[in-house]
Amino acid sequence: MAGRRVTVAGLGVSGRSAALALTRMGADVTVVDGGDSGTHREHADRLREQGVTARLGDAETLPEGTDLIVTSPGWKPQSPLFAAAGAADVPVWGDVELAWRLRGAAAGGSGTAAPWLAVTGTNGKTTTVQMLSAILRAAGLRAPAVGNIGTPLIDVVLDEQEPPDVLAVELSSYQLHWAPSLRAHSAAVLNLAPDHLDWHGTMEAYAADKGRIYEGNQVACVYNCADPATERLVREADVEEGCRAVGFTLGTPGPSELGVVDGILVDRAFVEDRHRQAQELAEVGDVTPAAPHNIANALAAAALARAYGVPPSAVRDGLRAFSPDAHRIAHVADVGGVAYVDDSKATNTHATQASLAAYESIVWIAGGLAKGATFDELVRTSAPRLRGAVLIGADRGLIREALSRHAPDVPVVDLARTDTEAMAAAVHEAARLARPGDTVLMAPACASMDMFVNYNARGDAFAEAVRELAADRAHDVE
Template sequence: MSYAGRRVLVAGARMAGAASARALLAAGAEVTVVDANAMPALEELAAAGARTVVGAGLDLLKEQQDVVVSPGFAPHHPLAAAAVQQGLDVYSEPELAWRLRGPGAPPWLAITGTNGKTTTVTMLAAMLAAGGLRTAALGNIGEPLVDAQSPEKYDVLAVELSSFQLYWSSRMAPQAGAFLNLADDHLEWHGTREHYIDAKTNVWRAARAGAGGAVGNRDDALVAALLGQIAGGIGFTTAGWDPGQFGLVDGVLVDADGNRIIEAAAIRPPGTHNVANALAAAALARWFGVPLDAVRRGLAGYVPEPHRNALVATVDGVAYVDDSKATNPHAAVGSLTAYPRVVWVAGGQLKGVDPDDLVATVADRLAGAVLLGVDRGLIRAALARHAPQVPVVEVSTTHDGAMDEVVRAAAGLAGSGDTVLLAPAAASKDMFASFEARGHAFAAAVRRLGTQETS
């Protein structure tokens, strides 16, 4: 669509918002950028030709035609809600990128799901690159999509899409989309589970219209049911194999024709959930025509992203593993079931999600638990119900030394051969700037523990 002369309000001036504003200015739009806080990006955008405002921005809506919202703007955010009520077109940065695509723009192979998105999208990018294609993993990670639509730069994009980005979309229709799994998460943002599900299925917008590919997890009952409504949908499963689907046979990943891809034991990070992620990525790559050997080489050479089942160190026979990216119970169960005996480090912001099913599922492999963060009491209560035999240590400290206290407590509960696993099942911002900061704090505390133990 043409943005020449179109009046657009960009809400939020951080990475996605600033990139959106620059792209809109380049397209000839009349751009206003609003942020609740004064920041250097506003000055830079003003110099580039945007009108910039510090404040709530509600009084600006009457002048606008479109509103581009940053990921933090939930449907009930006052500005977003008022814009929708006034009949304005409200959407996200990926939707803007889609609308700005010109002739020859690189196709999108998109991935969504409650968990595993970044691992899968980076696996996919590795396969595409191994096939000689110019590509990158973008979207909810990396370079903003509005900056990546040139056919001179990329042949195809591996695109991670969050439920937030998919909710704020109406035209975006990736050529193929994979739906990895579904579990309760971000319910405080979406309001209801149904709205969360509806947002996720937008990754299949092209496929639902009969104009694209759909990949889905046959081991997830809800995703499998939704995939069954799409003609030609491609499933993947870790519980066997059927012709036309991707699966696992005698410990080997196979494609839709039964061709061997790679041994499951070679997949990194470890765990059945990451084998599923590899199958999803392979299904998208093969749909796009990537040769089987390139898929195999992409997986064989894949280097996992940080804070995803990453071994930090082994101290006195105990392995310390950082899976700080396990920010909800669904992610944590995949991580916890990858190890036979675990001292579990958990807690943070549960985001309205009940940890009961998680605790019941993993109770028999817990050697102990160390809990921290604002919602640690909810996890403690679930442990008392489903794993009363498991020793629990609560750490109420919230200052910089909290993770040292956590790691020392975990070391006291662990025996030789155990795994101390940071898989919080919760978000991090009650105590840390991000899940990455939480993982770094854990790793640093483990290294200090190792120094103490060997000194």
């Protein structure tokens, strides 16, 4: 990289990480960003102290002399900066592409490149990668969860102090779009559903970018037997000789699959005779929470770990040690015989459908920013499970209309407010509708930014409202 004139697009975490790494390697780096807020200026000043040129307020003009662009994941392919790069025949790499090309460059280029076990999908990526990391660590490996999960890949692949043995890598469709050279040891696509179509343009383009994760796989392409689109991506991929397709299913697995038999997670892919043998890996009860979609996540993680040669005991121990992040189908409390569950991370219909499928009788709290989504299929398939619904947020009317069409007998409370205190009101209304044995499930199927800073803040508001409800009920008993 020494002597190259590199433009880094974006002042976010990955952009700053790339800029500093490239500068340390001797590149002449300019960071561009369309923002010019106090935070932008603060980040820019810190980069300038390290010898990076920073240009704020102009994200469209290609800096003179640029011979490479490294982009942050969220920048759309149609951005004027990339159009200018195309006209000047300047290549565009993403942060993942940069990390892949620089892997093993620690210790003056003598470092050994750790293999990548990669995960993508519309939903479940973060949980699966964290499970995978826990399983690999249970096998005694240094195996951080990295990528879209929050730790910049470039920092990890250049780490000279604690180089990893293997990487559990979460990759978004944005990152995969800009990573044409990536060749993973093994990879999984968990599921495919319409999402981010404003960025990709079409479902076909979105799926194609997800499918890039399989290109050049060495050992295993892991797919979801319940989602034919993921298997189709495997069939279309150009992989290394000997690489196998490995499915995961919530049912009894066939040869070259992982699945569930009598409450046991079993492997019929990485055994000596997969036509006659099955290896017990763990019990369903070892997975937290044991909701169907999370069991699927665990099977995908186990498949990738087994592809890397991890023993069955490590799968069991890793799953037992794993604890999911907050706001992912998290049990908050039981109040009056009713369970209150926070799945604020369910920001689209696909994730919410999986969440609703985990419970039998539900009072559903939903709503927010729909991001162009429609809710008819979600409501139609989930209607038999709904005891009631409480709607909040800017686009709640879209969900109300779907409920009126497909679940007209379900009581609906429409809270015509978008202030943050609406969550407390929603919890009280849900409590009024619920009966002992029900679950009050906050799985919004929408983004949070109409009312909250992010889905974490929304989940925190729900949990706080539930705790206040529990305290009020306890006081009434006294």
